[in-house]
Amino acid sequence: MLEISSASNSLYKRLLSLTEAKGLKKEKSFLLSGKNLVQEHLKNPKLSLESEIFTEGMKPSTSVKFQIKMSKALFETLDVLGTHSPLLVLQQPEIPEWDFEKKHQGLQLLLPVGDPANLGAAIRSAEAFGVENVILLKESAHPFLPKAVKASAGSITRVCLFRGPSIQALKDPEILALDLKGTNLSDFHWPENGYLLGGEEGAGLPAGSKFRRLSIPTNQVESLNATVALSIALFHYSQRPKRKKS
Amino acid sequence: MLEISSASNSLYKRLLSLTEAKGLKKEKSFLLSGKNLVQEHLKNPKLSLESEIFTEGMKPSTSVKFQIKMSKALFETLDVLGTHSPLLVLQQPEIPEWDFEKKHQGLQLLLPVGDPANLGAAIRSAEAFGVENVILLKESAHPFLPKAVKASAGSITRVCLFRGPSIQALKDPEILALDLKGTNLSDFHWPENGYLLGGEEGAGLPAGSKFRRLSIPTNQVESLNATVALSIALFHYSQRPKRKKS
Numbered sequence: 001m002l003e004i005s006s007a008s009n010s011l012y013k014r015l016l017s018l019t020e021a022k023g024l025k026k027e028k029s030f031l032l033s034g035k036n037l038v039q040e041h042l043k044n045p046k047l048s049l050e051s052e053i054f055t056e057g058m059k060p061s062t063s064v065k066f067q068i069k070m071s072k073a074l075f076e077t078l079d080v081l082g083t084h085s086p087l088l089v090l091q092q093p094e095i096p097e098w099d100f101e102k103k104h105q106g107l108q109l110l111l112p113v114g115d116p117a118n119l120g121a122a123i124r125s126a127e128a129f130g131v132e133n134v135i136l137l138k139e140s141a142h143p144f145l146p147k148a149v150k151a152s153a154g155s156i157t158r159v160c161l162f163r164g165p166s167i168q169a170l171k172d173p174e175i176l177a178l179d180l181k182g183t184n185l186s187d188f189h190w191p192e193n194g195y196l197l198g199g200e201e202g203a204g205l206p207a208g209s210k211f212r213r214l215s216i217p218t219n220q221v222e223s224l225n226a227t228v229a230l231s232i233a234l235f236h237y238s239q240r241p242k243r244k245k246s
Numbered sequence: 247m248l249e250i251s252s253a254s255n256s257l258y259k260r261l262l263s264l265t266e267a268k269g270l271k272k273e274k275s276f277l278l279s280g281k282n283l284v285q286e287h288l289k290n291p292k293l294s295l296e297s298e299i300f301t302e303g304m305k306p307s308t309s310v311k312f313q314i315k316m317s318k319a320l321f322e323t324l325d326v327l328g329t330h331s332p333l334l335v336l337q338q339p340e341i342p343e344w345d346f347e348k349k350h351q352g353l354q355l356l357l358p359v360g361d362p363a364n365l366g367a368a369i370r371s372a373e374a375f376g377v378e379n380v381i382l383l384k385e386s387a388h389p390f391l392p393k394a395v396k397a398s399a400g401s402i403t404r405v406c407l408f409r410g411p412s413i414q415a416l417k418d419p420e421i422l423a424l425d426l427k428g429t430n431l432s433d434f435h436w437p438e439n440g441y442l443l444g445g446e447e448g449a450g451l452p453a454g455s456k457f458r459r460l461s462i463p464t465n466q467v468e469s470l471n472a473t474v475a476l477s478i479a480l481f482h483y484s485q486r487p488k489r490k491k492s
Contacts, residue, residue: 091398121471128464151471186485216481225367225397230478231470235462235478239432 005071012074015053015089017033019080021142028092030144031094035085037154046157048091053078058086080146085215090157092144098135100172106132107237108191110175110197112139112167113226120151121142121227122198127155129234131196134159138166139200170197173210183215185233190240196233199226251317258320261299261335265326267388274338276390277324283400290347292403294337299324304332326392336403337401340392344381344408346418352378353436353483356421356443358385358413365389366397367473368444373401375480377442378392380405385446416443419456424475428459431479436486442479445472 004012017023018031027052032041041049041179042061045169048069055075060067077178078087100110109131113119117146126134141148143156164170168228205211216232223229250258251373263269273433274285275296278287287295288307297312301321306313316355324333344354355377359365365387372380387394389402421444443457462470462478469475 107397124471125474128470130465153469153471217484219376219484223399224374224477225370225399225473227366227471228371230472231474232478232481235481238465240464 001067001069002072003069011068012070012105015068015078018089018144019078019146021145024142025142029089030092030149031089031146032088032149032157033079033081033083033085033146034150035083037150038086038088040154041088041090041157047093050089050091052086052088054086056172058084060086064088081150093157093161093167095136095143095163098133099162101165103193104109104132105193106130108133108135108195109234110135110137110164110167110170110195112137112203113198113200114139114141115201116141116145116148117151118201118227119212120148120156122230123148123152123159124155125140125227125231125234127159129231129238131234131237133162135162135164135195137170167197170209170211173212175211176214177205177209178210178226178233179205179213179215180223182215184213185214185216185236186240188214188236191239196230196237198230201226247313247315248297249315250320253320257314258316261314261324264335264368264390265324265392268390270338270390276338276395277392278334278336278395278403279325279327279329279331279392280396283396284332284334284399287334287336287403293339296335296337298332300332304330306332310334325477327396339403339407339489341382341389341407341409344379344410349439350378351437351439352376354379354381354441355480356381356383356410356416356441357414358383359444359446360385360387361447362387362391362394363397364447364473366394366399366402368384368476369394369398369405370401371473371477371480373405375484377478377480377483379404379408381408381410381441383410383416413443414452416455416457419458421457422460423451423455423457424479425451425459425461426469428461431460431462431482434482435458436483442476442483444476447472 017149032038051068052060053062053068053070054060055070055072089128108127111122112121123134149156176193178199216229288309297314298306298310299314299316300306301316301318354373357368359368369380395402419441421441424445462475
């Protein structure tokens with residue numbers, strides 16, 4: 001077991017950098033926090049475990065080989081969500097570039113979501129409703145920021161993530177996009193294969209974009225919360241009549 | 247126009263108290279923030295306007311009679327969401343006690359949501375999908391906290407709000423509640439009149455509760471985000487076949 005109480009310790013500085021996008025890009029590790037998420041991951045690990053971090057008064061797990069005991073003050077700077085519970089350091093999965101030229105099966109989700117909590121929530125719904133792959137557009141927050149991991153309730157460690165271009169560079173008119181006006185979702189028949197573009201709270205579609213617009217029928221002219229709208233569309237997708245496989 | 251630059255000014259102290267539940271209960275006013283929400287309200291006011299608060303570098307609206315110019319430092323303590331845009335002080339609507347004995351038309355929503363942002367988002371979806379009334383249970387956050395007002399995108403100023411008991415005191419087995427197990431939402435026929443109980447993120451239903459459980463079919467055993475689950479149920483409700491009025 002390693003003990004760290006100095007803020008100038010190089011391992012501590014590396015771990016602290018995982019609370020921000022810059023460090024996450026450089027280090028290729030991330031912090032998993034939250035008692036339930038940590039316990040779930042130890043029971044059923046999906047990604048390589050590097051270490052566990054804890055502080056006085058906490059019981060670290062018996063199954064993790066590399067333990068780091070931090071002073072209370074240092075621990076609190078890593079526990080940015082205030083979980084007061086041990087953290088895991090996990091390896092980020094590779095996030096390959098998405099190949100738009102290839103033919104893909106099922107629904108692929110394109111996400112330009114800059115707010116980490118909204119990104120995580122969108123990925124949680126994507127997993128729940130059977131989206132095959134999640135393609136993070138340039139506008140997206142880093143998916144392994146603590147808030148994104150938490151809001152995903154762990155989905156982010158399980159779904160297949162890819163990198164895509166900027167939303168501005170998406171030109172395919174067959175891409176489905178949620179908007180205030182468009183084909184009423186209730187009357188919509190989902191294609192067997194395709195792309196759905198999620199929205200960013202408060203931001204509309206790029207000017208002049210030629211996507212196939214879908215809209216969720218509501219009582220008001222007002223838009224829905226972007227994550228809510230996406231989740232409703234994905235629920236509707238998951239309810240589509242399944243084609244029989246021949 | 248009134249100018250305030252001292253933190254010991256009594257009007258300032260009253261306004262500052264509106265950023266927390268205790269002050270909101272006592273004062274019966276609330277702060278509306280966010281450029282779009284403020285403009286929308288001035289165009290189409292739903293609640294009585296008391297004043298507008300701004301600071302140097304901001305252009306207050308010409309239509310508000312009672313203007314308060316604050317020093318930058320004081321203004322920032324009131325602009326808790328960091329909108330950098332004038333704030334309105336509005337009168338809270340009366341929130342009467344809900345009468346469970348009376349017969350009510352349509353779907354009524356019961357909310358035990360302690361997180362103000364989740365509460366606001368739930369109310370936004372309720373308005374979008376035609377819920378008649380929103381009943382705030384004892385567990386709910388104050389609906390006029392700045393985060394709740396923002397997440398509601400203004401819905402909170404338009405829906406009919408009522409007060410209800412604690413979730414623990416709800417005994418009617420006819421109340422519909424979302425849960426991991428229960429009648430599959432896809433096969434569910436909504437009653438013409440009834441109650442739907444929303445959920446709190448991370449919290450289950452009270453032990454021993456006898457509500458009629460509804461569940462949203464997903465790929466995983468994992469639950470959905472509570473606001474997402476509620477919104478999907480409300481979308482499904484809004485899609486029910488309407489009975490013909492005779």
